[in-house]
Amino acid sequence: MSPEPGHQPFMHGYDAEALKNWSPQSDRWARYFRSRVPLAPRIAPFPATQARPELPTGAQVMNLCNDYDGAFLTARKYDDSFARRLLRFWQYTDFYGSWHGLPVDGSPVAEPVHGLVNPPNPAYTDAAHRNGVRSLGCWFWPRPGAFAPYLERHADGSYPVADKMIEMAAYFGFDGYFINHEAETPPDEAKRLCELLGYLRSRAPEGFHIQWYDTIRPDGGLDYLNHLNEENAPWLEAGADSFFANYWMTDAGVETSRATALRLGRDPYEAVFHGTENEQFGFDPEYDPRLVFPDDRPARTSWALFGSHFVWELHPGHEDPDAQDAVFDRERRYWSGPAADPTRTGRALPHEPGAPEPGNHLKWDGVAHYVTERSVIGAFPFVTRFNTGHGRGFFLAGRRASHADWYNASVQDVLPTWQFWSRGGDAPPDFDYTRAYDGGCSLRLPGGATVRLYKTELAVRTGAERVSVTYAGNAGALEVGLLFTDDPARFVWLTEREAPETTGWRTSTHPLTQFRDRTIAALAVRTASPVHLGELTLRDGEFIAPSCPEAFQVDTAYVAGDTAEAFLSWRIADPAQVWYYDLRRGDEWLGRIYDEVYYVKSLRRHGNEAATELTLTPVAPDGTPGEPAACSMNWV
Template sequence: MSSGPVDRRTFVRMLGAAGVAVGLAGPLGYWGAAPAAAASARGAHQPFMHGYDAAALKSWSPETDRWARYFRSRVPLAARIPAFAATQADPGLATGPKLMNLSFDYDNSFFSAYKYGDVFARRLLRFWQYTDLYGSWHGMPVDGSPEDEPVHGVVNLPNPAWTDAAHRNGARSLGCWFWPRTGEFGDYLERRADGSYPVADGMLAMAEYFGFDGYFINQEAEIPPAEARELMRMLEYLRAKAPDGFHLQWYDTIMTDGKLDYQNAFNDKNADWVQHGDTPVNHSLFANYWLTEEGVATSRRTALERGLDPYEAVFHGTETEKYGFNPPFDARIVCPDGEPARTSWALFGSHFPWDRYPDREDPDAQGEVFVRERHYWSGPNEDPTRTGRTEYVPWPDEDDGKPRDEHNFRKWDGVARYITERSVIGGFPFVTRFNTGHGRAFFLAGRQVSDREWNNISIQDVLPTWQFWTRGAGGAEPLRAEYDYGLAYDGGCSLRFSGRLTPEGPTTARLFKTRLRVTGGERARLVYAAEGRVELGLITEEDPGTTVWLPADRPRAGGWTTAELPLAALAGRTVAAVAVRFSTTGGPADHTFRLGELAFLDGRPAPHPAAPAGFTVDAVHPAGDTAEVFLSWRLARQGVWYYDLTRELPDGRTELLGRILDDVYYVQALARAGSERGTELRLTAVAPDGTRGGTAVATVRRPD
């Protein structure tokens, strides 16, 4: 992405034909007890993602793309519930504006990318509730390209783990098209005698197979007029053939004659890339970053004159990848305080809080990264109900391309200032363990089953809608909310509330926006570890000013407590928000409360998924006392939330090797336990309500 003409050299240097890398992917390990040294290098047979050039796109098929089956997203796109202003963090904020979040995934993987890995200190997104479109930005070399002189493809896929997380939260995930690259651009525009475009057909087939929802088109180099006309025809063809829900977003780059000329607005010079006469081309435009009052007004007017919804067709951009919390062009031009936004909004660089933090690779320093992330999304107070900058010094008239005070979060309003929170919690069952998708250990039913670091955003739970909306009664300081990676009930972390508590000052935390219609037999389940009283609060659409409090059981000492809370008292009403309250009957003292699971269940008998069918060891590549292992099985059509892959150790302990919703899994370094000749692996299906189902068994045989 460019910050305008003054800075496009930086972008082309990073993503241009030379394919210069700005970062390397961390190694993918496994969650078992492999030697530490094994986690420092890519496995000899390890699957990794790559880019696609014209030849690869024209001939693409999953049978010839060697690692394709390991990079599919299998989580369907969740439906979001309708807006309900009464339970918004800001009830007056307009719900129409959307957000495009253009960002890299785990670690800016230019040369290799993996679906899951063995490092805790990786960038993840914990704020999907504000994103409508997610796009990956980095490019990758084509398969077989040498690492010393990489040849990058024009098209790269979004990381499927990130697509899984986006879909679980109702956001669409886009692949990326970037030009310039090496080769002749005309190769991408081949048109067959029947009028079809093989590159476009390949792009559609890849999106369907890999499970993502469209493409971000960044044509950031001049091309001849004839090629520009053919590119438009190809995009018209692509959109016409695309399924419902597919999205093409055009970046504000070339004109219809092929000349590169950033307009910083949606106007008559670039609007044909969205709608050419009566023919749809792309669905929307990401306008370049030089925000002006006149430019935004022009964007809105142009959309309306062409019969387009400004919130659907125009996304005005803000760059934070370089400028951090203090970008030179004020987002209030797009989203003026006290008024509805004029267009939708786009972010380039929401990875900034992690990527620009000096100690980002230090697992012990991630707490500060999480604070920076809350500043970015929830504002200076880390609270979406109290957004808005507390400092502001206007930039000089001319942007010189250099950041100024980019780490000062007091100069940033927070995304929640302008974009309403979304939710997918519209039916039973709903279960969250507050698992962010990485950890320093792994837990099952409150018991640690791995002591290894890991990252896998594919299995991230739906996280709290508000991070964090806490209040102390009577003006008391509320307990501080954090994700706790030292203790979890299921996954890598729990949600911890800690601090000073008095009997007169209980803490209330508003957690989830919901639309749960209660008929009478439903129940809530809360798993917690506490030093005081815990209550579950339910707010209904029928009476949003009142919270119905359901007291949980007295916590047992030294472990997790599970409370089953019938919802019969709310029969005939719709739960619109969920809260918790923490209190104490003792004197003022420091307290810690942890939430390990929150579930809303429909009261029917829990289903037990069948054991996975066809569980097979496809390949084993031994190396000393470890082995790379490729596994597969038949993915259930419905009724499965995820699969857990475990092994039983000689001392009787269970060790988790991985969790995934897929039909394949790669283990980088399965360690031999003692002198065993074979390792018995177990694959267990888990239902959407968390019920563990049948288990299939396969054995990894060791050579002599």
């Protein structure tokens, strides 16, 4: 049952019956909710280029949060609005966990019945993987019905629910599960759950992660112990890879967690994530993160964040597309600290007992105060257009190709490592949704500023490598800065030699021949006057244009007057050859995805045309477009 008129795919959850009988063929929307982006490897830490060089690099972060808006019945991979939450700080996260539950397919809209298991939104998984972050589905109990059916065990020792959980993770493209079993459970069922967990661990592939939330004891009693100790350690011993401790932490409790992990032979940074509750308390949580991160000492465990979506959800204007700048500002202060600069973190006001002040960012240190920034930029090519994953329109080669609002985290670019490490200028950098070169936005830079953008590990080996920047602004207004591992205190600045006058976008290309056998550790830009930065590209040779997509077709179309919904498909290419596909109707952009299917929500007929020709253009990882495929949608 669709939550609203039309045929748009939406995500759903799974109860015991749905799990045991699941297959991609029987799940009507399964093929529309797959993540296809592989998990990117991260480069090694290099303290010299950190925003805080003295900060140790061991602690990890689990970010347990909603996706776009936390909606139960409109959980979609992409859609046609702008006022949605898009996470822009993957560089401080190691695990992303989906949180909100989803109704079972066919559940009544008025009284939805939620399933035990729901996959993460595949668009968020795509963005997570592009940034080297593992994405976890969610198990949440209690749900309607009895728990025993989930624990069924076959005569051969297999657990059908566990087998299907592994199969679903592989098909949908995510990396494991966050287990939140938050209800009293009979002792015999708790014992069988422990056995199921061990079976799940033994059957899961390499890289599959199981995180256990601090809920029931092994005897089934619900008891939030707020740290890892001898009572709840059996869940780790049974099969969980890590433990998410409840939020009421104490100094002694954190120390006990660390000691227990070591006793089990586990790395405390791998095994224990102490939690901070931001959903309710925003910038002013009850329990101080400094219990995990003591001043002037390494972290004692890793860190779990619950509710980082509060920056959007608790803002009174979060549904207003014209009020999103304030939401984005809150997000920067949550991750980069009260000064919205990861080099200037630390709270300006102390936490005081009593009523919390969720909106007071001056009471929050910033995630970057405790956790080092990560990067996946370790090889050529690298291309970014600074797309945050939504927009008030869409641009191609600097031309507006759509006027429609949209969101799709699946095509979010790798965003700047530091947001924002900027010096000079009369305003901070920001994303500008009124002007873009390719996608939904550009990066607006003030004049007279030096902005450090990306942490990298790019070895210049052949001398054919080059860096290009596409920007709009005065001729010669932008320089590119390179910082090298062998001299990390000094930028080398590349200046545009010939800068033809133009009021539009210009591309400045700089050969890297002179830097052969050196490794680029960071990239920056320097502006003489205000600039919109539309694209940054690092190439090491000419890329081969992707071949024309095969089997591009309209699977189904639903026509209502002069408007149609269309389900399209094609044969997907390997990600080594294709970065994404652009779908167009003439010069009009309709969608972008790395997948083999796409749903067009509203295709409008032009005049009395009998058919509309659609094109699908593959784009290589360095941005080189290939030959488009074409098909037609018939109106009559």
